[in-house]
Amino acid sequence: MHPCFFRRFTRPTLATALCTVCLVATAPAGAATRTWPGVPPCATTLQACIDGADAGDIVEVADDGPIGESLEIFGKSLTLRAASGFSPVLQAGAFTDVIDAFGADTPVTIVIEGLTVRDGTITAYQGGSGAFGVTIRGNVVEAGGLDANLTAIRVSTFGASPTGPVNFAILDNDIRLGFLGGDDIAAIGIDDLPGPTVGTIERNTIGEGGPSSTYGAIRARNATGNADVLLRNNRIAAPGYNGGVVLVQDGAGGTLDARVLNNLVTGTIDFTGPQPGAISLLANTGILHAEVFGNTLVGNETGFIASAGGGASLTGTLANTLVADNTSRGVIIGVAAGGDFANEHNLVFGNGTDDFTPGPGTVGADPSFVGTGDFHLRADSPARDAGNTALAADIPLDLDGSARVVGAAVDIGAWEIGDTIFANGFDM
Numbered sequence: 001m002h003p004c005f006f007r008r009f010t011r012p013t014l015a016t017a018l019c020t021v022c023l024v025a026t027a028p029a030g031a032a033t034r035t036w037p038g039v040p041p042c043a044t045t046l047q048a049c050i051d052g053a054d055a056g057d058i059v060e061v062a063d064d065g066p067i068g069e070s071l072e073i074f075g076k077s078l079t080l081r082a083a084s085g086f087s088p089v090l091q092a093g094a095f096t097d098v099i100d101a102f103g104a105d106t107p108v109t110i111v112i113e114g115l116t117v118r119d120g121t122i123t124a125y126q127g128g129s130g131a132f133g134v135t136i137r138g139n140v141v142e143a144g145g146l147d148a149n150l151t152a153i154r155v156s157t158f159g160a161s162p163t164g165p166v167n168f169a170i171l172d173n174d175i176r177l178g179f180l181g182g183d184d185i186a187a188i189g190i191d192d193l194p195g196p197t198v199g200t201i202e203r204n205t206i207g208e209g210g211p212s213s214t215y216g217a218i219r220a221r222n223a224t225g226n227a228d229v230l231l232r233n234n235r236i237a238a239p240g241y242n243g244g245v246v247l248v249q250d251g252a253g254g255t256l257d258a259r260v261l262n263n264l265v266t267g268t269i270d271f272t273g274p275q276p277g278a279i280s281l282l283a284n285t286g287i288l289h290a291e292v293f294g295n296t297l298v299g300n301e302t303g304f305i306a307s308a309g310g311g312a313s314l315t316g317t318l319a320n321t322l323v324a325d326n327t328s329r330g331v332i333i334g335v336a337a338g339g340d341f342a343n344e345h346n347l348v349f350g351n352g353t354d355d356f357t358p359g360p361g362t363v364g365a366d367p368s369f370v371g372t373g374d375f376h377l378r379a380d381s382p383a384r385d386a387g388n389t390a391l392a393a394d395i396p397l398d399l400d401g402s403a404r405v406v407g408a409a410v411d412i413g414a415w416e417i418g419d420t421i422f423a424n425g426f427d428m
Contacts, residue, residue, distance in 0.1 A: 031056035035083060037063060047071055053078060065089040066118065070097055075104030075127065082114035091118040095148040100125065103132030103164060116140040121150060125158035126166050126193055137171040141187075142208075146179040151189040151215070155199070168199040179210035179240065186215035186241075192223040192251070201231045209238030212271045216246030216280070220258070223251030223286075232261040233399055233414075236278075239267040243276030244300065249288035249312065256287070262294040262395045262404075264375065264414050270301040270328060277302035278326070281341075283312035290316040293391050296375050296399075296414040300326045303351060306341050307334030318343040320387035322375075322413035323351065324367050330354040345388045347412045361388065363412065376415050383412035 034053050036042040041052025046061065046069050053059055055076050060083035061067070070092040073080065080099070082088050090098050098120030101110045105128035112122060112135070122141060124134040134155065141152040152175045155168050168190075175187040187206040190199065206217050217236045220229055229247075236244045244265030249256040258281075265278035275282055278297035281290050288308070297303040303323035308314035323330050323346060330351025333341055345361035348354055358364075368381040377383055387410040395404050399414040406416050 031058070033058040033060060035060050035062050045069060050078065050080065061088040061115065062086050063088060066091040068092055070120075071099045073099075073101040073110055075102050075106070075108060077107075077109045079111040079113070080115070081111065087116065089116045089118055090120070092120055094119055095143065095146065095150055096120050097123055099123070101134055102127045102158060103162070103166070104128040104130050105161075105164075106130040107132075109133040111135045111137070112139065113137045114139065116142065119143045121152055121154065123151075123154045123156065124168065125156055126162040126164055126195065127158040129161055129164045131165050131167070133167045135169045135171070136173065137169065138173065140174045140176070142176040144178040146177055146185060146210070147183060149184040150177070151184075151186040152177060153187070154189040154191065155193070156189075156191040157193060162193070163195045165195045166193050166197045166199070168197075170199070170201045171203055173204045175204065175206045176208040177238075178208040179213060181211040181213075181240075183213060184215050185213040186217060186219050187236075188218045189215070190220040190227075190229065192221055192225065193227065194223075194225045197225055197227040197229075199227070199229045201229065202233055204234045206234070206236045207238050209240040209267060212240050212269060213242050214272050215241070216243035216276060217241040217265075217268065218244065219246040219248075220256070221248045221250055222254050222256040224254045226255045228257045230259050230261070231263060232259070232395070233397070234263045235399065236263065236265045237267060239269070241268045242271040242273060243280050243302075244268045244278040244297075246276065246280045247282070247288065247290060249283045249286045252285045254286040256289070258288075258290045259394070260290060260292045260295065262399060262414050264296045264399055266297075266299040266375070268300045275302075275305045275307060277305040277329070277332075279304050281306040281314060281316075283308040283314040285309065285312050287313045288315075290314075292316065292318045292321060294320045294387070294395050294410070294414060296322045297326065298322065298324050298369075298375050302326055302329040303331060305329065305332040307332075313340070315340045317341070317391075319345050319391050320410060320412050322347045322367055322383060324348070325350045326352065328352045331356045345386065345412065347383045347386070361386065367413070375413070377411065377413060377417050379417055381411075381417065384417050385409040385411060387412045
């Protein structure tokens with residue numbers, strides 16, 4: 001499903017405009033499905049097949065590989081995906097760009113789906129003034145012994161005039177980076193996009209990890225543009241990332257509007273920088289608004305941290321979120337953000353240090369997890385029915401795909417407990 005169809009935006013004018021331009025860039029009548037390897041232009045390399053395809057075509061890869069090519073989709077609408085029955089592996093070399101997709105001065109829509117990228121990256125670049133829509137879905141990005149700067153999936157800019165609007169969707173990817181220590185390594189990165197941007201990062205799984213990285217697992221930095229980003233139902237369960245979901249507004253006149261819903265973050269560290277955390281909000285300059293609802297932040301060094309610099313604006317709410325057993329800090333809401341950033345109906349327990357004024361509905365009791373490393377909640381958990389259901393409207397499913405609201409109210413955290421059915425057919 002295209003992200004325009006399910007995203008309820010806080011900025012309707014921007015969202016409507018971007019969805020319109022993305023949907024205009026549809027495949028032309030007569031677009032073909034081309035299979036590689038196959039007949040010309042797909043009889044030699046996969047890159048030759050991509051270059052020879054017409055705008056709007058589908059290129060299907062019918063070879064498991066490994067395929068030793070670095071690929072570019074340059075300024076042309078195209079779908080690159082695995083053919084039915086195949087699991088293509090692309091491996092061009094050690095820690096390099098494997099798939100690069102570029103926007104242009106005309107509308108471009110690119111889909112990359114169902115591929116495995118080994119020891120490399122998938123990067124989408126806005127390279128012009130035209131509308132750029134990119135979907136990166138159902139891929140595996142994996143590396144072992146990584147000792148180099150690398151962001152597995154990234155949306156960024158290229159060239160002198162990357163000013164066109166961007167609509168991106170990063171969905172259902174499995175990212176497994178096994179790294180050593182001290183490099184700029186991230187699973188998903190969104191760099192400053194000067195044109196208006198709407199994006200979705202949803203249902204991705206981030207695993208493996210290592211001793212330390214200087215980047216958070218999912219990071220989004222906005223400067224002078226206007227960005228509207230949804231991060232929902234992602235699992236970050238990898239040690240050594242320098243924070244989990246790290247959002248930074250870093251330019252005067254820029255606006256970052258984010259919703260961080262129903263994610264799991266565990267194992268992240270405070271390695272370097274001003275404020276890494278399982279979820280971190282930092283407004284240096286400009287405007288950052290964030291709704292942080294229904295997350296589970298457990299077993300990190302820092303759970304949740306929000307702060308604003310002088311002259312910056314940070315607004316929003318932390319709610320229905322479980323922040324427990326974070327060794328250094330739990331919930332930190334800086335003084336500069338405290339007056340405008342609210343909190344309510346969170347469970348905060350067993351953290352090293354908490355520094356915030358608890359809002360209504362705050363629970364300070366052991367969450368009663370199912371077991372070590374399993375952050376589902378037992379039926380007797382104090383998080384059960386303890387959230388604010390009104391804030392769960394855009395979280396229809398929990399992290400396992402079960403119904404999000406069961407019982408009197410939504411549960412705190414990323415999982416709903418559900419009803420226990422006894423053998424006699426009665427609910428507990």
